[in-house]
Amino acid sequence: MKRILTILTVLFVTLAALAADPVRVRVLSIGNSFSRDAFAYVPFLMEELVPGAEVEFGILYIGGCSLERHHRNLESGEAAYEFDFYRTGQQHWTMERGVSLQQGVERLPWDIIILQQQSAASRYYETYQPHLDILLDYLHGARPQAAFAWLMTQAYGTGYKPLGNMTMDEMWARVNAASQRALDETPISLMIPAGTAIQNARYTPLDRLGAAGHLVNDGFHLQEGIPPLIEGLTATAVLMKHYGVDVDVEKSRLEITPQWRSERQTPQPNGEPEQASEEEYRLARQCARWALESPWQLTVVER
Numbered sequence: 001m002k003r004i005l006t007i008l009t010v011l012f013v014t015l016a017a018l019a020a021d022p023v024r025v026r027v028l029s030i031g032n033s034f035s036r037d038a039f040a041y042v043p044f045l046m047e048e049l050v051p052g053a054e055v056e057f058g059i060l061y062i063g064g065c066s067l068e069r070h071h072r073n074l075e076s077g078e079a080a081y082e083f084d085f086y087r088t089g090q091q092h093w094t095m096e097r098g099v100s101l102q103q104g105v106e107r108l109p110w111d112i113i114i115l116q117q118q119s120a121a122s123r124y125y126e127t128y129q130p131h132l133d134i135l136l137d138y139l140h141g142a143r144p145q146a147a148f149a150w151l152m153t154q155a156y157g158t159g160y161k162p163l164g165n166m167t168m169d170e171m172w173a174r175v176n177a178a179s180q181r182a183l184d185e186t187p188i189s190l191m192i193p194a195g196t197a198i199q200n201a202r203y204t205p206l207d208r209l210g211a212a213g214h215l216v217n218d219g220f221h222l223q224e225g226i227p228p229l230i231e232g233l234t235a236t237a238v239l240m241k242h243y244g245v246d247v248d249v250e251k252s253r254l255e256i257t258p259q260w261r262s263e264r265q266t267p268q269p270n271g272e273p274e275q276a277s278e279e280e281y282r283l284a285r286q287c288a289r290w291a292l293e294s295p296w297q298l299t300v301v302e303r
Helices: 001-022 033-039 042-049 068-076 101-104 131-142 168-185 195-202 226-242 257-266 278-293
Strands: 024-031 054-061 082-086 094-099 112-115 145-149 190-192
Touching: 001 278, 024 033, 024 101, 024 226, 033 145, 033 226, 042 054, 042 168, 054 101, 068 101, 068 131, 068 195, 082 101, 101 131, 145 168, 145 226, 168 195, 190 226, 195 226, 195 278, 226 278
Parallel strands: 024 054, 024 112, 112 145, 145 190
Antiparallel strands: 054 082, 082 094
16 A cells, blocks of 8 residues: 555656646747737747746848748858847847858757748749748758748738738738648648738727727838737747647737837837727737637628
C-alpha cells in the first residue's frame, strides 16, 4: 500500500510539473507594414491570454514588399530587411537594420512562419506564384519543423485611390478568394483571417475609428488602438491553436493607450490610439471572434 502511494505521489508530482511547463512560442512573419499592423500587439495578447507563455516573435520587414521581391531577396541574399523582435521579459520590441531573409529565418528554430502578399497585389492570385512556392520550398528546407501560416490582409478604406473601381467589400472578397487558393494549393496550414475581422468591424460603429475613417489612418494602414487589436486578437487565437491552446479572445481586457503603445515601442505606429469606450472594446473582441468562427464570410450586424 505504501509503495502504491509513493508511486501515485511521484506520478502526481510529475503530471503537475508537466502541466506547469510554460508554452514556448516562436513565430516569424515575413512581410511588410501590414505584418506590423497585424502582429505588433500579438506578443502582449499571448502573455495576457496564456499566462506563463514565453514568446519570441520576429517580423522581417520591407515597406510594400511583395512575394516577388522576397523571392528576389532570397536569391540575392540582400540584407534589405528591418528585423523587429520581441522576447518575453524584455517588455518592448527592438529593431535591427540590415538583415537578410536567410539571417532572419536562421535566427531561431521558428515553430510558425507567416507569409503575406503586398496589399495591392493581394487581390490577384496570379501575382503569388511562382514566388510563394519557391519561398515555401526554401523555408521548408531551412526550418523543416515549422508550420506555415498565411495572413489575409485587410481591404483598403473607401476613398483610398488604389482601391480603384472596387468597393471595400469587393477588395475583401478578392483577397479572401486568393487566400483560399493559397491555403488549398500550397503547404500552408494556418489561416489568419485578419482582413475578415476588419471588414466585420466596418459593419459596426467601430467604422468611425481612424483618421481616414473605416479603421485606417491613411487609407490602408490601421489606426493605432482598436483596429490592430482586432487583428492581433484574431492572430493570437490562430497561432496559439497550433500549440494546442484554445484562446477565448473575449476574455482579453487589454486597452491600448498612447502610453501603453509608447512603452512597448510597437513598430511603425500609424497615428496614436484613439479613445474608445468599453462597448467599443467589446465589439472589437466580437469582430475577432466572428472572423475566427467564419473566416471566409462577413458577419454583418445592423447598426
